[in-house]
Amino acid sequence: MLAVNSGIDPLLKRPFSIHRRLGGDFQILYRVTGKGTAILSKRCLGDILEVVGPLGKGFPVKTTRDKIILVAGGVGIAPIFALAEEIKMKKPLLFYGARTKDEALCLNELKSLGIKPVISTDDGSLGAKDNIVNVLKDFLSHNSVGARLPRPYSQLLTLNPSPVTRHVIYACGPEPMLRALSLLAKEYNLKGYIALEQNMACGIGACLGCVVKTKEGYKRVCKEGPVFPIEEVVWE
């Protein structure tokens, strides 16, 4: 939670993901969407801003033989990049959707991690002219077998999983993207984790202003999240 100003206007801190950790420092990557981020964009080198954090729960990186698929939409690349940097040795696949070529960020930095993202843009100025969930769906339809086989075969594959490519998803992006991704994960029986966004006031679990509905009741995005298992979130 970052105070964009030293005064009381705006009163509330704004939530941001940790984009990169560089020694003892960290970077955020943000899009100007309103008053707070507009003020932030005017801050200068050497300005001191109040920060509370790190808060909440990040992406769990488990020991898994599953192939990791990262999915980022727009400025959702901010935390997905941090994750990619952490798990680059696992050679994750990255599907990255942006509105335009100019809004596809961090491409050189991803290259330096050895990650070549599959990109789509709304206007077709870079990569496929499609939304990134459709692009991922197309990939899965050619590369994921276990989930779509009839039952007896699925059981066989559980006994001997080695020839099967299984995937686990980690995603951050706009709500419609995450919603569509949840349906896709269900269709392909994939596990995964999604980072949600909600307007936040306190950021520390006290005001209940950021709750989302989950299969286990309402949960606070700032405290129990922002990352939730993909199958846990109830979309309304």
Ligand SMILES: Cc1cc2nc3c(=O)[nH]c(=O)nc-3n(C[C@H](O)[C@H](O)[C@H](O)COP(=O)(O)OP(=O)(O)OC[C@H]3O[C@@H](n4cnc5c(N)ncnc54)[C@H](O)[C@@H]3O)c2cc1C
């Ligand atoms: C856990 C978390 C991590 C985030 N990480 C990043 C990040 O790394 N980079 C980044 O650019 N943004 C991130 N955001 C979104 C960011 O917090 C908002 O864009 C920011 O608070 C907007 O502040 P503002 O004063 O500029 O806009 P406001 O004037 O408060 O709002 C402008 C518009 O943006 C919408 N908005 C405000 N807050 C959010 C929000 N949290 N989610 C969706 N829409 C919102 C408002 O409804 C309004 O339409 C994150 C949000 C959360 C909850």
Ligand code: FES
């Ligand atoms: S922002 Fe106050 S409980 Fe989450």
